[in-house]
Structures are given as structure tokens and as C-alpha cells.
Amino acid sequence: MQRISVMAQPVVITGVGLVSPLGCDVGEFWRRLIAGERGLSRIERFDPTGLRNERAGEVKSWVFEAADFGLDSVPSLASQFALVAAAHALLDAGYSWPLDSGAVRVGAVASTNFAGADYWEQFLRSLAAGDPKGQLFAGAVFDETPRLMRKVFGLRGPAGLISIACSSGAAAIGLGADWVRWGLCDVAVAGGHDCLAPSPLAGLSALHTITADDIHPFSANRSGTIFGEGAAYVVLESLDAALERGAKIYAEVAGWAQNNNGYHMTAPDPGAEGMTQVIAACLANAAISPDEVDYINAHGTGTQPHDPAETLAIKNVLGKRAYEIPVSSIKGAIGHLMGAAGAIETVAASLAIVRGIVPPTASYTLPDPECDLDYVPNVGRPADVRVALSISAGIGGSNACVALRRVE
Amino acid sequence: MLAAPVAVTGIGILSPLGIGREATAEALASGRANIEPPTLFDASLYGTQRAGEVPGFAPKAFVETPKTYLDRCTALTLAACYLAVRDANLPWAESAPVRRSISHGTAFGCLDSMVALTSRVQSSGARSASPIIFSHSFINAPASLAAIEYSVRGPAPTFASGDLAGAEALVYGASLVASGAVDFCLAGGTEALSEPLYAALDDAGRLAAGLTPAEAAVMLVLEPVKAVGDRGARILATISAAALAGEASEELVAIGASDVPLWSAPVDWGHAFGAEFPLRVSVAIITGLERAAVTMDTELGAAAVVLEATR
Numbered sequence: 001m002q003r004i005s006v007m008a009q010p011v012v013i014t015g016v017g018l019v020s021p022l023g024c025d026v027g028e029f030w031r032r033l034i035a036g037e038r039g040l041s042r043i044e045r046f047d048p049t050g051l052r053n054e055r056a057g058e059v060k061s062w063v064f065e066a067a068d069f070g071l072d073s074v075p076s077l078a079s080q081f082a083l084v085a086a087a088h089a090l091l092d093a094g095y096s097w098p099l100d101s102g103a104v105r106v107g108a109v110a111s112t113n114f115a116g117a118d119y120w121e122q123f124l125r126s127l128a129a130g131d132p133k134g135q136l137f138a139g140a141v142f143d144e145t146p147r148l149m150r151k152v153f154g155l156r157g158p159a160g161l162i163s164i165a166c167s168s169g170a171a172a173i174g175l176g177a178d179w180v181r182w183g184l185c186d187v188a189v190a191g192g193h194d195c196l197a198p199s200p201l202a203g204l205s206a207l208h209t210i211t212a213d214d215i216h217p218f219s220a221n222r223s224g225t226i227f228g229e230g231a232a233y234v235v236l237e238s239l240d241a242a243l244e245r246g247a248k249i250y251a252e253v254a255g256w257a258q259n260n261n262g263y264h265m266t267a268p269d270p271g272a273e274g275m276t277q278v279i280a281a282c283l284a285n286a287a288i289s290p291d292e293v294d295y296i297n298a299h300g301t302g303t304q305p306h307d308p309a310e311t312l313a314i315k316n317v318l319g320k321r322a323y324e325i326p327v328s329s330i331k332g333a334i335g336h337l338m339g340a341a342g343a344i345e346t347v348a349a350s351l352a353i354v355r356g357i358v359p360p361t362a363s364y365t366l367p368d369p370e371c372d373l374d375y376v377p378n379v380g381r382p383a384d385v386r387v388a389l390s391i392s393a394g395i396g397g398s399n400a401c402v403a404l405r406r407v408e
Numbered sequence: 409m410l411a412a413p414v415a416v417t418g419i420g421i422l423s424p425l426g427i428g429r430e431a432t433a434e435a436l437a438s439g440r441a442n443i444e445p446p447t448l449f450d451a452s453l454y455g456t457q458r459a460g461e462v463p464g465f466a467p468k469a470f471v472e473t474p475k476t477y478l479d480r481c482t483a484l485t486l487a488a489c490y491l492a493v494r495d496a497n498l499p500w501a502e503s504a505p506v507r508r509s510i511s512h513g514t515a516f517g518c519l520d521s522m523v524a525l526t527s528r529v530q531s532s533g534a535r536s537a538s539p540i541i542f543s544h545s546f547i548n549a550p551a552s553l554a555a556i557e558y559s560v561r562g563p564a565p566t567f568a569s570g571d572l573a574g575a576e577a578l579v580y581g582a583s584l585v586a587s588g589a590v591d592f593c594l595a596g597g598t599e600a601l602s603e604p605l606y607a608a609l610d611d612a613g614r615l616a617a618g619l620t621p622a623e624a625a626v627m628l629v630l631e632p633v634k635a636v637g638d639r640g641a642r643i644l645a646t647i648s649a650a651a652l653a654g655e656a657s658e659e660l661v662a663i664g665a666s667d668v669p670l671w672s673a674p675v676d677w678g679h680a681f682g683a684e685f686p687l688r689v690s691v692a693i694i695t696g697l698e699r700a701a702v703t704m705d706t707e708l709g710a711a712a713v714v715l716e717a718t719r
Contacts, residue, residue: 050534105435105654107709113546115568124526129606134612135605141516142547143570150654158652159575160569163547171565175580182409182583186653199526202534203542243538253556260555260564262505265543274561277506395543396552398564 001322011177012077012407013250014242015093016347017085017236019193021228021334024084026092029350033359034380038333040215040226046198052210057335058195059230063127073135075219076116079145081231081340082193086392087150089189094247100153102407107157107185108149110174110193112339113166113394115290117197121192145193157185163339164237164258165394166299168192169232174256176236186241191233192343200338201227205264209303215336217300217329217361218307218375220368225301228335234342240408250350254387254405255286262305274312279391281402283317287388290318293325295358295388297349300375301327301336308370310391317375326383328376334362346402349388353406358383409577409651410586411718415636415643418489418496418629419690420596424460424622424677428491433694434544441677443620447632449603455616459601460622460678472557477540479518481600484625485550486557489594493558496629497641498592505561509590510551511581512627513573513597515682517547520602550598562590572652573597573682575704575711578628578689579650582713585630592635596627597684598636622678626686637682642718645693649714657703671700685711 018024021039022032034037038053048054064080066073075083086108099106107388114120116139123136138144146159158179162171169192176190204210206225211224234250242249259281261274268275283290291318298310315322331349352358357380364377385406392400421428425443426433433678445457448689465551467478470487478486489510493500520544527535543549555564563584567576574597577602581623601623609615636643653660661668680687692702692715703712 047532059494107654121526121530123604123608124523127523127607128527130531132604132607132611134608134610134614137608137610137673142568143708144571145517146569155654157654158572160567160572160652160708163566163568164564164669165548175565177428178583179652184409185654198534199529199537200542201547202529202537203525203539205534206537206539206542231608250413258563258565259506260560260562262555262559262561262564265549265552266539279504295564309409374468394548395546396548397555398548398552 009181010252011180011236012237012239012242012252012347013091013234013350014237014247016250017088017092018232018344018347019059019081019085020230020344021059033330034357035331036367036378038362040335041221042195042380046119051201052205052212053370054225055226059198059229067337070115075148076119076139076144077195078112078116078193079148081195082110082145083148084208085191085231086189086233089182089233089235099155100154104187105153105185106187108146108159109172109178109179109188109190110145110161111196113165113168114194114200115142115201116144121197121199164398165373165393165396166338166341167392167400168339168342169396170346170390170392170400171258173234173343173346174402177253180236180238188236189233190236192340193231194229194338194340196324204207214363215332217302217332218371219364220366222302222304222307222381224303225331225333228337230337231340232347234347249407251353251404252407253289255282255401256287256402257281258400263397268305272309272313273330274397275310275393278401279317282403286403288403290321291319292387292390293318295325295352295383295385296327297345297390298327298329299391299393300331302317303333304361309334311371312347322373326358326360326376326381327373328359330359333363344388349390349404353385353388353404356382356384410582412586413633414582414585414606414647415633416628416645416647416693417631417636417641417643418492419644420495420627421486422462422465422484423481423624423687423692426463429694432577436675436695439675440654441675443678451606454606456612458620460620461601462623470710477544479521479544480600481514481518481523482550482553485554485598486601488596488627489558492533492594492629493628498540498629499639501589505559507562507591509559509593510554510564510576511585511593512558513682514547514568514599515570515573515578516599518545518549518639519604521545522523525528527567569708571681571684571706572708572711575685576652578686579711580654581630582647582650585632592629592631594627595630595685598625599623599681599683614688620678622680624680624683626690641645645718646711646716652709652711654709657712660710660712661703663699665714668699668701671702673675689713
């Protein structure tokens with residue numbers, strides 16, 4: 001198994017912020033998630049005609065004031081989500097921005113699947129009309145978000161963007177922790193963002209990843225996923241720094257791993273080897289034994305091939321421990337948030353540690369013999385979670401896993 | 409920040425300077441890069457006709473198995489991997505797939521496929537989307553297809569951090585190797601020239617201001633120095649330090665190694681965006697050097713690596 005890094009200096013999460021179909025306030029999101037509420041509804045922002053499913057986890061009643069962020073033009077919708085989530089995370093951690101006059105070097109690791117997809121659609125229309133608009137292209141590209149984060153928040157550290165499909169958000173948080181550990185910055189703002197847009201959804205529809213029915217993770221009648229939008233960002237810093245300034249601590253990022261199946265662009269590999277290896281590598285990186293794991297926030301897309309493969313991978317690594325712990329997917333509640341999925345699911349795992357309750361698998365319906373773990377059906381459950389994993393997988397065979405540990 | 413020096417044992421390079429190390433060296437000696445009016449699309453609509461294309465690129469020559477569809481960005485990436493692996497004479501069978509890795513950077517990714525997908529959806533509706541073109545339009549598709557081509561089952565991230573993308577990929581890849589996490593890493597970046605990029609730069613006034621967009625794919629084979637010695641392979645150069653920072657790159661170098669001379673490019677090949685930094689590093693190695701720092705400053709921060717000649 002590969003070890004990406006050995007985290008000699010503990011890195012902890014001291015702030016979280018999110019934008020989600022269940023609200024943009026962490027408290028509201030958690031309350032509704034635990035209650036088994038669902039944020040899926042018919043897409044209103046654009047015409048969803050022709051998609052396999054016209055429902056999604058859309059962020060409703062969204063208002064963004066560019067001037068609040070010192071911007072004189074409106075960024076792409078995905079960047080708006082990212083800026084709001086990151087701003088909330090910084091404030092939650094006790095950092096007010098701009099940060100450029102302080103001694104702390106703050107960096108950023110953003111992530112996304114489709115970047116400024118709304119601006120890309122507009123740019124293509126301008127190109128087709130023979131009047132291409134460079135400003136729209138600049139808002140559509142991947143580095144728009146980290147560039148804006150540096151500018152808006154006055155970041156003095158480096159900024160980057162990692163994109164490994166639906167594992168992006170988890171990898172960004174892992175890489176952000178590495179950047180702090182390696183000394184590239186003192187504090188990292190890390191997470192993921194994405195927005196719903198016609199072309200990516202048409203592509204996901206064409207792949208039949210989207211169900212024509214409803215999303216039912218790990219259930220026998222599952223037939224595909226439903227996508228959503230939003231962002232989740234966390235603030236990462238060393239445990240020593242957090243303790244010194246008396247910061248609230250959600251959890252330690254004990255380790256992470258990322259890999260590729262090296263098998264197929266869209267199909268899971270036989271025997272779930274890739275996901276098995278990434279979970280095992282994450283535990284090795286975190287120096288955590290399988291018996292120490294108390295909760296897994298699974299990728300759990302609700303597609304036919306994925307859910308049993310992920311179940312198998314969990315059992316491959318955890319053995320009998322897999323049957324003793326809760327494993328849940330929050331996609332039934334908020335949809336699959338694409339590049340933000342791994343980030344918001346890592347946030348959910350950190351909240352499970354802090355608040356002593358695990359979120360449910362909403363819209364779980366019928367047991368499946370191939371998916372035979374405890375998926376916490378439909379209502380959250382109190383649990384003493386000391387160690388939690390968040391697992392992600394994505395197109396291109398990209399997998400990621402983050403291990404969180406309670407700071408006692 | 410590297411735990412140990414890292415050896416560069418292979419270079420796969422395709423750029424306006426040519427294809428492969430030898431062609432690149434010849435172009436550098438003649439002082440000429442292939443900067444001409446674009447041939448990949450009709451540039452007559454735009455105010456400037458000047459770009460750096462990879463001359464004579466034929467994708468089929470660089471893939472192990474037939475492909476039904478390849479975006480130009482992916483084809484260039486696979487070609488760079490092909491050249492790098494052969495240049496390093498890597499012993500594939502001796503390395504477990506989970507200990508092989510790819511670290512790739514690109515600012516814009518598979519733009520041609522993104523255009524094909526979106527144009528079709530906009531003109532013919534959601535049901536007209538092609539699943540193949542869609543899956544190949546992802547920005548991590550080049551790295552993923554390279555992972556499939558070369559049975560890489562270790563880390564395979566894609567960095568899409570604008571001009572800093574290739575630098576972040578290179579620094580991450582070097583860190584993986586230096587930490588002992590993997591046996592080797594194919595690290596670098598790719599940028600493919602395409603009309604939407606050219607059109608956007610033209611509209612933004614950047615072409616008129618003198619920017620020459622260039623395409624390039626550069627992948628370096630990085631290995632632990634000791635492992636290279638054990639297998640009796642040749643080292644092209646050693647990366648003794650690598651870092652990212654928010655500061656200007658000269659400050660970054662000064663902090664780590666103030667006596668290292670800063671390297672500068674001997675030929676104007678245009679600007680290769682996310683592939684620019686690995687291209688600079690490769691050209692620095694190909695031109696021959698004793699010790700030099702290759703640096704780059706961008707809106708997202710700065711990058712620097714210190715290269716040492718093999719003794």
C-alpha cells in the first residue's frame with residue numbers, strides 16, 4: 001500500500017462552512033440532515049427537459065452580492081458557492097478577512113468537477129454566435145475560484161485546485177492538510193464546489209448515472225443517483241496553532257489517500273480493488289487500525305454497480321468490524337454534489353464526531369443481500385464516534401478517502 | 409520541502425520546440441520554436457495569427473492500444489507518457505501497480521471535448537449528449553486514461569490551477585517519490601491549443617498585447633535516487649528542492665538556497681499555461697546545467713525547483 005504522507009504534526013479542522021440543498025447554515029444543514037429531510041426538487045434555474053430526471057439538489061433562493069466580497073463583477077455560480085462557504089469557514093474558525101496584513105500565511109486548495117459551468121454555457125453561446133466573450137471564458141475556467149479566494153480573502157499562501165471528478169472534495173481536504181504539514185502555509189482553506197448546469201447533467205444522463213426514478217442508496221431497488229450542487233470548505237491548521245489560540249476543534253485530519261483504479265473511465269473495477277486499496281492506504285497513512293473505525297460516511301451514489309462495490313471494499317479492509325459500525329450515505333438527502341461531494345461528506349463526518357450522532361441514509365427503502373451493512377436507514381442515530389472515514393469515488397476511476405479522529 | 413532528492417530519469421516532451429528530447433535539443437541549438445499561424449482551426453477571424461503548435465503530431469504513434477476517441481489534450485498527455493517511460497527505460501514488471509503514480513497539471517484540460525459536448529446539447533437538446541465525449545471531457549481524463557494505459561493504481565491527481573497547474577503537479581509528484589510513497593511518478597502537465605481558448609484570449613486583448621499561446625505536453629519520470637542507482641539507470645538531473653509559496657519565486661529561492669542561479673529560457677516558445685513550468689524544467693535539463701533554480705510567478709502563487717547536474 002502506498003503512503004502519501006506521514007502526518008507527524010497533527011492537522012485539525014477548526015472551521016467549516018457550506019452551501020447545500022439543505023441550507024447554507026451548518027446548524028440548519030445538520031438538523032435537517034439528522035431528521036431525514038431531503039432537499040431534492042424539480043430544477044428551476046434552467047429547463048431540465050430531456051434529462052433522465054428533472055429533479056436535483058438545487059440551492060434555492062440564492063442571493064449573492066458581489067460587493068460584499070469586494071468584487072466589481074459577479075463570478076460564476078460555483079465560485080459564488082465556494083466563496084460563501086469559505087467565508088463562513090474562516091469566520092467559524094475565528095479568522096476575519098482580509099488576511100493579508102496578518103502574520104499567518106493562509107493558502108487555499110479548491111476543487112471542482114465542472115468549474116464555472118454556467119459561464120461555460122454562456123461562453124459557448126457567444127462563440128457559436130461569432131462574438132466570443134473572453135470574460136465569460138475567464139469565469140468558466142478552473143482557476144477562477146482559487147484566484148478569487150486569494151484576492152477576496154487576502155491570502156498570502158499559495159492556492160491550488162485539484163480535480164479528480166467526484167473524489168475532488170475529499171482530496172482537496174487531504175491535500176490542504178498536507179500543505180499545512182509540509183509548511184507551504186500555516187492555515188489552509190480547503191474544500192469543493194460545483195453547480196448544476198445543462199451540459200454536465202446531460203452527459204451524466206447519457207451515462208445513465210442519473211436515475212429516472214428516485215435515489216435509494218444501498219437499497220435493492222436503487223437505479224441511479226440524483227445530482228445536486230453546493231460547496232463545503234474547511235479551515236485546516238496545526239493542532240498546536242489551534243490550541244495556542246484557543247480555537248474550536250472539530251477533528252484531526254488523521255490521514256488520507258487518493259488513487260486510481262487504472263481500469264476503466266466509467267465502470268468500477270472487478271473486486272473493488274481500487275476502493276479497497278484507497279481505504280487501506282488511508283488507514284495506513286493515519287496509522288489507524290480497522291477496529292478503531294467507528295463510522296463511515298460512504299460515497300453511496302445509489303447506482304447499481306457502485307453501492308455493492310463500495311460495500312465490498314469496506315468489508316475487504318475492515319473485515320468483521322464492517323458489520324459492527326454505522327455506514328451511511330447523505331446523497332439521498334442532498335443529492336450527489338459532484339466536486340463538492342467529498343468535502344461536504346467529510347464535513348458531515350466531522351460533525352458526527354463533534355455532535356455524537358451519525359447522519360442517516362435518507363430514502364433507504366429495501367435491503368439488498370449484496371449491500372448487507374448497517375446503513376442507518378432514514379433517521380440519524382446517537383453514536384460515540386472517535387474515528388470516522390469519508391470515502392469518495394469518481395469518473396476516471398478516481399478514489400479518495402479521508403480519516404478523521406476526535407481530538408480528546 | 410522534499411524529504412530526499414529526487415532523480416529525473418526520463419523526459420517525454422512535445423512542444424513548439426518539437427517532439428522528443430533530441431528534436432527539442434536541436435530546436436534549442438538553432439534558437440527556433442514553431443511559432444506560426446495556427447493550423448488546428450481557422451484563425452483568420454481573429455486579430456492575431458500567432459501560436460505555438462506541436463509540429464507533426466500524430467497521436468496513433470504514441471498509444472499502446474487502439475482508441476475510439478481521444479481529445480487532443482489527452483492524446484498529447486499519452487504521447488508524453490509514452491516518450492518519458494521509454495526514455496527512462498522503466499522496469500514495469502518490477503513495480504506493483506499501486507506503487508506507480510501520475511501527477512498531472514493542466515489549466516484548461518479537454519476543451520475540444522467540452523465544446524463538442526456543450527454545442528451538441530445546446531443545439532439538439534439533453535438527449536443528444538454523447539456519453540463517450542462527456543467522459544473524455546473531464547479535466548482528469550488525461551491522467552485517468554494514462555493510468556489505464558500504464559496500469560497505474562497509485563495516486564493520480566490532476567491539478568487545474570491555471571498557470572501553476574504543472575508546477576503543483578511536479579511538486580506533488582516529487583513529494584510522493586521523496587517520501588517513499590511510490591516507486592516512481594510520471595509528473596508534468598499538458599495544454600492543448602484550441603479555438604475557444606484562442607478566441608477568449610483574443611477577445612480579452614491578450615493576443616494583441618503580445619501573448620503567444622502555445623501547446624505542450626511534458627511528463628518527467630521521477631524516481632528515488634537510490635532506486636535509480638540500484639537498477640543502474642541514467643539520471644538526467646536531480647531535483648534537490650521543490651516548493652510552492654505565496655511569495656515571489658525569487659524570494660522563495662532565496663529562502664531555501666540563496667546561492668543558486670536563476671535559470672531563464674533561451675528560446676521564446678510562447679506560453680504553455682499549465683504545462684509551462686514542466687516545460688521550463690525539461691528545457692533546463694536538456695540544455696545542460698550544473699545547478700539552477702527554475703521558477704515561475706503566477707496569480708495563485710509561486711513555484712521553484714532546484715535542479716542539479718548528475719555527476
